[in-house]
Amino acid sequence: MKYYKIQIKSFYEDRIASRAEGENITNANEYFWAMDKGGILHNAPIFDYFVLESFDEEKYWEWALFDVHKFIGAGSQIPGWLISEKLKNLLENFKISNPHTFYESKLLYKEEKKDYYIFQFSGEQFFNTLVNYIDFNKSLFFDPNQKIDFRIIDIQDLIIQTRRIFKESGCEIINVPVKKLVLNNNIDFFSMQSFLGENIISERLKQAIEENNITGFQFFELDYKVVIE
Structure with a gap:
């Protein structure tokens, strides 16, 4: 099976992709630093709510909403992405490297709260488990x-x-x-960002993302070979 490097797209012609800021969430830093250390939060609250910000002028912070956003400010330490419910549902049909988890969240966009999820797939304590796929x-x-x-x-x-x-x-x-x-496992999404610097996905997951018009990603050919045994 062929694999690709997957990244969140940062630039769109003359605009910067906005990121999710969680400063409005109660006890945000306590939760987010726990995620950074690789802790799985059991009985986590709904993270209500994130807003979009960027390094662009404030008037452009809500210029576009994507199915996946990076984090900024309060939340920048989260080892994962903020994803739409549509993307979460798609990912659940594929084999994702473990451990990983989804946390129900809200994203305020143009005065309307949208259903989003924190997709946590990395962190300090994830390291020993993730490398066992190699x-x-x-x-x-x-x-x-x-x-x-x-x-x-x-x-x-x-x-x-x-x-x-x-x-x-x-x-x-x-x-x-x-x-x-x-x-040693036929997985569709493998997070290696904490030890080899990138995340990779299978061709079948890449095709599903494209066919379902999931927005916010970009893909790159790998300069090395991936073999499943």
Whole structure:
């Protein structure tokens, strides 16, 4: 199966995509920092409400509403996205890397509250579980400093090699470049942003997003091979 890199689109010609700000939510920082650490919030309240903001002029903050938005301000620490109910329903029909969860939320847009969800798919405590989707013995990585391919043994080795490459590159290369990624599960959305710097999706999920006119994403070809075994 083919995979693509998935990102939220930040720019639209002469406009900046707005982001979700949660300063109006009661105890927002308490909840959002817990998510940042990878905590799953059981019996979480409805997060009521987010608003749209951007680095553009305020008059353009509500220029467009998308099915997915990044966070800004109170909420910027959330390891995930704010997504529409339409996108949530679509994702639930596909295999998403675990752990992940959805939190019911509200987004105030042009004086009307819309049903949205926080889609949490990463965080400090998610790391050990997410990397288990990777078969390190069969995957291949690249050292951009020494210009050689190499293998990583396990999670601890990944941490060591990431720090080494970061240091040897003069703090310019944050993540270990991938040459071949072997996964042990046929998943449609795999969050690697906390350890390899990006999120990837299957071709079938990409097609479903496009066919259902889900807005706010952009996709990129990968410069490495993904294999499912």
